[in-house]
Amino acid sequence: xxITPIGDSALIVHVRDQFEDAPDETLSQVLGVASCLERTxxxxxxxxxxxxxxxxxxxxxxxxxxxxxxxxxxxxxxxxRIRAAVAPGTDCGRRAxxxxxxxxxxxxxxxxxxxxxxxxxxxxxxxxxxxxxVVDLHSGAEYRVSCIGFVPGFPFxxxxxxxxxxxxxxxxxxxxxxxxxxxxxxxxxIYPLRSPGGWNLxxxxxxxxxxxxxxPPTLLRASDRVRFRVITRREFDSLKR
Amino acid sequence: xKIFVTRAGFLTSVQDLxxxxxxxxxxxxxGALDPFALRVANLVAGSDESAAGLEITFGGLHLQxxxxxxxxxxxxxxxxxxxxxxxxxxxxxxxxxxEELRFEHAQAGCRCWLAISGGVDVPIVLGSRSTxxxxxxxxxxxxxxxxxxxxxxGRKPRLEIAATESERISSWSAPKPWSQTASAxxxxxxxxxxxxxxxxxxxxxxxTSEPFTVLPDSDRMxxxxxxxxxxxxxTxxLVSEAVAPGTVQVPPSGKPxxxxxxxxxxxxxxxxxxxxSIDLGIAAQLRxxxxxxxxxxxxxxAHRLLLERESELKRFRIxxxxxxx
Numbered sequence: 432x433x434i435t436p437i438g439d440s441a442l443i444v445h446v447r448d449q450f451e452d453a454p455d456e457t458l459s460q461v462l463g464v465a466s467c468l469e470r471t472x473x474x475x476x477x478x479x480x481x482x483x484x485x486x487x488x489x490x491x492x493x494x495x496x497x498x499x500x501x502x503x504x505x506x507x508x509x510x511x512r513i514r515a516a517v518a519p520g521t522d523c524g525r526r527a528x529x530x531x532x533x534x535x536x537x538x539x540x541x542x543x544x545x546x547x548x549x550x551x552x553x554x555x556x557x558x559x560x561x562x563x564x565v566v567d568l569h570s571g572a573e574y575r576v577s578c579i580g581f582v583p584g585f586p587f588x589x590x591x592x593x594x595x596x597x598x599x600x601x602x603x604x605x606x607x608x609x610x611x612x613x614x615x616x617x618x619x620x621i622y623p624l625r626s627p628g629g630w631n632l633x634x635x636x637x638x639x640x641x642x643x644x645x646x647p648p649t650l651l652r653a654s655d656r657v658r659f660r661v662i663t664r665r666e667f668d669s670l671k672r
Numbered sequence: 673x674k675i676f677v678t679r680a681g682f683l684t685s686v687q688d689l690x691x692x693x694x695x696x697x698x699x700x701x702x703g704a705l706d707p708f709a710l711r712v713a714n715l716v717a718g719s720d721e722s723a724a725g726l727e728i729t730f731g732g733l734h735l736q737x738x739x740x741x742x743x744x745x746x747x748x749x750x751x752x753x754x755x756x757x758x759x760x761x762x763x764x765x766x767x768x769x770x771e772e773l774r775f776e777h778a779q780a781g782c783r784c785w786l787a788i789s790g791g792v793d794v795p796i797v798l799g800s801r802s803t804x805x806x807x808x809x810x811x812x813x814x815x816x817x818x819x820x821x822x823x824x825x826g827r828k829p830r831l832e833i834a835a836t837e838s839e840r841i842s843s844w845s846a847p848k849p850w851s852q853t854a855s856a857x858x859x860x861x862x863x864x865x866x867x868x869x870x871x872x873x874x875x876x877x878x879x880t881s882e883p884f885t886v887l888p889d890s891d892r893m894x895x896x897x898x899x900x901x902x903x904x905x906x907t908x909x910l911v912s913e914a915v916a917p918g919t920v921q922v923p924p925s926g927k928p929x930x931x932x933x934x935x936x937x938x939x940x941x942x943x944x945x946x947x948x949s950i951d952l953g954i955a956a957q958l959r960x961x962x963x964x965x966x967x968x969x970x971x972x973x974a975h976r977l978l979l980e981r982e983s984e985l986k987r988f989r990i991x992x993x994x995x996x997x
Binding site: 436489493502587641646 | 692695798807809810863866913914919975976982
């Protein structure tokens with residue numbers, strides 16, 4: 432397991448080389464390593480950030496120096512502790528392999544009306560199918576959250592039907608409304624906040640994905656399974672209230 | 673227990689040492705772009721080091737006080753006045769109820785951090801009082817301050833710092849390198865990034881020997897540079913992974929971007945370098961047109977420098993306790 436520094440206060444644990452070839456397995460392994468490190472309580476670790484094939488470990492170099500002796504050994508000392516904690520022989524390492532089999536299923540209502548689906552026609556043209564078929568395919572599939580990032584609560588979803596994969600727009604939009612559902616390459620996702628973005632917009636959800644007053648603040652977490660339920664414009668308005 | 677914002681200036685926001693523990697939900701660190709400067713200012717003002725203060729960009733901020741407070745600020749080359757008395761960086765200043773504290777426009781550098789005894793007392797959201805200006809939460813109503821805002825302050829500390837009515841501005845101060853952080857010839861020290869090897873010797877040499885000019889579209893998310901185009905050996909599609917304040921990423925344009933406190937949590941661009949923690953204070957002062965050079969240090973040196981500064985701060989903290997009355 433390769434461990435590389437990202438600056439003087441964080442490092443990255445590379446759990447696997449690729450994501451696309453086996454998303455489910457990778458996700459389970461990566462989250463397994465993260466939860467394993469969470470339980471191990473290595474001195475100086477401040478927070479963990481799993482993403483696709485890696486787990487980033489943010490740490491306080493002062494606390495690590497205190498626990499590990501001297502400034503020259505900070506990275507190596509921490510890397511050794513991490514390797515030991517996630518070694519396949521440990522309890523934690525073994526359990527890490529099985530995590531993910533019981534991830535939550537979250538249903539998200541989406542209105543695919545033209546008003547919200549600014550790029551539905553472009554996606555349909557690219558896939559050489561009708562807009563109706565795009566909606567059927569998109570709402571018929573089951574997805575899994577590979578990672579939360581970009582903006583708070585933004586879920587990168589794996590499992591998009593291959594036909595729907597559409598390159599990002601050449602010029603990103605300066606402002607995309609909160610709740611917009613989009614397709615970017617082989618992934619689909621939801622913009623939790625008004626933000627700039629380059630994904631193709633095909634619908635909108637009335638559901639809030641980020642709520643800073645709650646803890647955890649996001650509707651979705653990495654490894655959750657997601658389904659989209661088609662709703663009408665009227666339902667959208669009543670759910671929005 | 674509050675201050676009136678008579679003039680908010682160009683961009684002023686409530687910040688503390690940043691939001692920790694929510695990266696996995698996509699939440700940025702935010703916080704003072706130079707957390708060390710805020711810590712020093714807090715110590716000088718007699719506050720807790722982690723208390724929330726104001727990050728002032730380019731000056732122009734006028735604050736009216738409603739009770740007596742001790743204040744201190746660190747950062748770029750700005751002028752500050754309590755009434756008609758000048759308050760230099762790194763000194764404690766005593767502000768009476770009804771008096772105004774004014775920040776003039778920055779002459780060099782662009783940001784400073786103002787600490788007020790008792791701290792800025794906005795609600796803690798996700799563990800921090802920092803304003804997340806991109807996601808619009810935390811801080812004061814999730815936004816930059818505006819003219820006319822009334823900002824709550826915390827209870828004054830029991831032990832006040834010895835900037836008193838008789839001595840309005842303290843004769844002692846924090847060390848200059850800590851309180852005045854704008855650099856005439858900014859040099860950013862870095863450790864190699866994970867994608868260092870995606871760039872050949874020539875590119876790496878350009879990065880470490882050529883000057884880079886700060887572009888105007890830089891902000892709290894990152895500093896954008898113009899300079900020699902840094903081309904990868906081959907274009908490799910990287911899987912997105914964590915980035916952090918200090919990360920220098922190279923988008924397809926070949927023009928590097930140095931990420932700061934408001935940067936997103938993950939990114940897929942090659943990471944050529946990471947600016948070391950103790951130089952983030954220099955990065956936080958960069959403004960359009962500034963010319964920067966990058967210099968490599970080892971990871972062990974980066975850690976040694978950080979630990980040294982921390983033990984100097986410890987000594988300063990002990991010295992400070994002698995000024996409390």
